[in-house]
Amino acid sequence: MSQNKIESILNETRRFEPPERFVSNSQLTIQSLARLKQKALDDYEKFWADLAHQEIHWFTPFTEILDESQAPNYTWFADGKLNASYNCLDVNVNKNPGKIAIIFEGENGDVRTLTYADLLIEVCRLSNGLLSLGVKPLDRVIIYMPMVPEAIIAMQACARIGAVHSVVFGGFSAKAMRDRIEDAEASLVITADGGYRGGQVIPLKESTDKALQENCASVKHVVVLRRTKHKIPMRQDRDIWWHELVDGQNETCEATPVSSEHPLFILYTSGSTGKPKGIQHSTAGYLLGAKLTNKWVFDLAQDDIFWCTADVGWITGHSYVAYGPLAAGTTIMIYEGAPTYPDGGRFWEICQRHKISIFYTAPTAIRALMRLGDALPNKYDLSRLRLLGTVGEPINPEAWMWYHKTIGKEKCPIVDTWWQTETGAIMISPIPGVTTTKPGSCTQPLPGIMMDIVDEEGLPITDPGQGGYLVVTKPWPSMLRTIWGDNQRYLDTYWERFGQQYYVAGDSANRDADGYFWIMGRIDDVLNVSGHRLGTMEVESALVAHPDVAEAAVVGKPHEIKGEGIFAYVVPKGTRPEGKHAEEMTANLRDWVAEQLGPIAKPDEIRFTDNLPKTRSGKIMRRLLRSLAKGEEITQDTSTLEDESILDQLRGDS
Numbered sequence: 001m002s003q004n005k006i007e008s009i010l011n012e013t014r015r016f017e018p019p020e021r022f023v024s025n026s027q028l029t030i031q032s033l034a035r036l037k038q039k040a041l042d043d044y045e046k047f048w049a050d051l052a053h054q055e056i057h058w059f060t061p062f063t064e065i066l067d068e069s070q071a072p073n074y075t076w077f078a079d080g081k082l083n084a085s086y087n088c089l090d091v092n093v094n095k096n097p098g099k100i101a102i103i104f105e106g107e108n109g110d111v112r113t114l115t116y117a118d119l120l121i122e123v124c125r126l127s128n129g130l131l132s133l134g135v136k137p138l139d140r141v142i143i144y145m146p147m148v149p150e151a152i153i154a155m156q157a158c159a160r161i162g163a164v165h166s167v168v169f170g171g172f173s174a175k176a177m178r179d180r181i182e183d184a185e186a187s188l189v190i191t192a193d194g195g196y197r198g199g200q201v202i203p204l205k206e207s208t209d210k211a212l213q214e215n216c217a218s219v220k221h222v223v224v225l226r227r228t229k230h231k232i233p234m235r236q237d238r239d240i241w242w243h244e245l246v247d248g249q250n251e252t253c254e255a256t257p258v259s260s261e262h263p264l265f266i267l268y269t270s271g272s273t274g275k276p277k278g279i280q281h282s283t284a285g286y287l288l289g290a291k292l293t294n295k296w297v298f299d300l301a302q303d304d305i306f307w308c309t310a311d312v313g314w315i316t317g318h319s320y321v322a323y324g325p326l327a328a329g330t331t332i333m334i335y336e337g338a339p340t341y342p343d344g345g346r347f348w349e350i351c352q353r354h355k356i357s358i359f360y361t362a363p364t365a366i367r368a369l370m371r372l373g374d375a376l377p378n379k380y381d382l383s384r385l386r387l388l389g390t391v392g393e394p395i396n397p398e399a400w401m402w403y404h405k406t407i408g409k410e411k412c413p414i415v416d417t418w419w420q421t422e423t424g425a426i427m428i429s430p431i432p433g434v435t436t437t438k439p440g441s442c443t444q445p446l447p448g449i450m451m452d453i454v455d456e457e458g459l460p461i462t463d464p465g466q467g468g469y470l471v472v473t474k475p476w477p478s479m480l481r482t483i484w485g486d487n488q489r490y491l492d493t494y495w496e497r498f499g500q501q502y503y504v505a506g507d508s509a510n511r512d513a514d515g516y517f518w519i520m521g522r523i524d525d526v527l528n529v530s531g532h533r534l535g536t537m538e539v540e541s542a543l544v545a546h547p548d549v550a551e552a553a554v555v556g557k558p559h560e561i562k563g564e565g566i567f568a569y570v571v572p573k574g575t576r577p578e579g580k581h582a583e584e585m586t587a588n589l590r591d592w593v594a595e596q597l598g599p600i601a602k603p604d605e606i607r608f609t610d611n612l613p614k615t616r617s618g619k620i621m622r623r624l625l626r627s628l629a630k631g632e633e634i635t636q637d638t639s640t641l642e643d644e645s646i647l648d649q650l651r652g653d654s
Contacts, residue, residue, distance in 0.1 A: 026433020107337025137162030146195025169313025174210035260284035278484030289425030289478025290324030360389035392531025424478030471502035565604035
């Protein structure tokens with residue numbers, strides 16, 4: 001972000017009041033929301049302490065609330081003991097063991113349901129299996145699974161015995177997985193023979209084997225779920241089938257009490273430097289944030305069937321599939337497969353068949369489904385839907401309106417949520433029974449979440465519509481605790497910009513005259529592709545690793561479906577390719593990046609150039625590249641460029 005003021009050019013005046021039928025039955029009212037916000041202002045620590053006592057089952061209740069002595073390495077409820085799995089499963093089994101916890105549908109049409117009692121048994125059997133393999137508290141376990149109930153069972157089993165899980169998205173490549181195994185020093189991997197997506201089998205075990213070929217000496221066992229039943233190699237001294245591991249295991253397993261600050265999981269996210277960041281979340285603070293936001297934002301009722309379409313490989317799948325809804329005693333829907341397989345009506349068919357009442361998905365998916373027209377969703381009975389949500393990136397107003405009219409039939413509130421892997425839970429969102437919504441705005445921070453927008457000097461911006469840095473001004477329970485194995489990077493990445501005064505989110509935002517927040521984009525170079533945050537440096541590193549590439553720079557470019565596409569400028573070794581040779585090299589490099597990082601990181605466009613636009617000090621002018629990728633006229637000063645003649649190549653004119 002430049003020193004100049006950032007002005008909002010969006011002029012959105014449409015407003016939507018919560019539907020009357022929703023307001024009359026909502027969990028939070030105007031009055032109760034106001035009380036919560038006031039309580040947080042009056043006594044911040046007591047506000048969170050009271051909620052922690054109310055919402056969490058403690059084996060040992062805490063007496064300490066917030067410890068700021070090592071700020072910004074904050075701790076919450078530090079002397080308390082609990083177990084996340086116990087809170088999600090045992091608590092609900094004690095209340096209503098027969099309630100359905102999970103409804104599952106596979107891409108091929110197979111359907112399973114698990115009650116809370118069923119889920120607890122399966123979690124206990126796997127927990128005992130992991131214990132039999134020597135897994136101990138604080139051991140790291142990599143989970144690389146398709147979106148099946150066993151993925152959630154694996155996460156809950158790790159939590160139950162105090163192991164620290166790190167879920168790796170099933171679309172990531174073997175190399176990306178290996179990097180995460182090595183960084184976490186994982187002792188065990190849980191995977192499957194494969195998964196289904198788009199009519200294809202995703203070879204998860206094959207990728208696992210490939211990841212473990214080099215180094216990864218820390219991994220002692222690989223547990224393999226038989227999902228697709230296609231033939232795979234099994235290494236006798238290392239690999240064990242899931243069903244063989246759990247066969248004969250005791251159906252009870254006492255939950256291990258862990259401290260509030262015990263790491264529940266590590267989740268890797270891409271940053272602006274090459275190495276992925278292992279975001280470390282605590283047990284108590286994270287669980288509190290996940291449970292509360294499920295209740296507040298989604299207005300959960302006993303008969304709701306909640307479908308968050310996110311994979312558990314991302315933070316949304318952690319907080320709004322695997323932990324938060326279960327802690328709140330909700331029935332969740334999970335689906336393994338592509339949203340448009342065998343056709344674009346699949347999501348709406350699932351909503352109809354399983355009577356989905358709350359639907360939470362990414363703007364990317366909404367835009368893709370919108371392109372298919374209204375006729376498809378109109379074929380299905382979506383009358384059970386009462387609340388819609390959006391996550392992963394700001395939603396453009398046109399997509400918001402289509403979602404509102406075509407899917408919600410103008411009767412469902414839309415909660416446009418802003419949060420991050422690092423925040424653990426939703427930070428800014430409408431409260432569906434209270435908030436007047438505006439298409440494209442995430443509206444206002446939740447109770448107890450203290451946020452602001454500041455200028456380059458860290459001073460609050462008060463002028464409506466003026467953009468600045470989005471920051472959090474007070475610690476909150478579900479915040480990340482550190483970056484695994486690299487606390488200095490945690491300090492540098494999130495706190496250094498304003499002298500550890502604020503948590504810096506990395507996004508720019510503005511606030512309108514009503515105090516509503518509008519997210520304007522990222523300040524750093526992190527790309528947001530289909531709601532997934534990918535670091536440019538990771539893609540650049542993968543390109544440069546190719547033997548024919550000397551240098552590369554990657555920027556984002558608006559994409560109709562993905563939100564943001566990946567545009568790569570590549571300096572080849574030797575002669576710059578042209579014509580058919582350029583086409584072949586482009587295809588080769590796109591496949592190469594997919595192999596290195598996974599298909600999600602594949603560049604949408606590659607432009608070959610003899611050089612990159614560098615200042616004489618050697619700094620790449622990335623803002624210039626972003627403008628060129630968008631086809632914008634260059635208005636910024638280029639006098640500092642080492643070689644101005646390169647601009648024509650960068651434009652694609654020569």
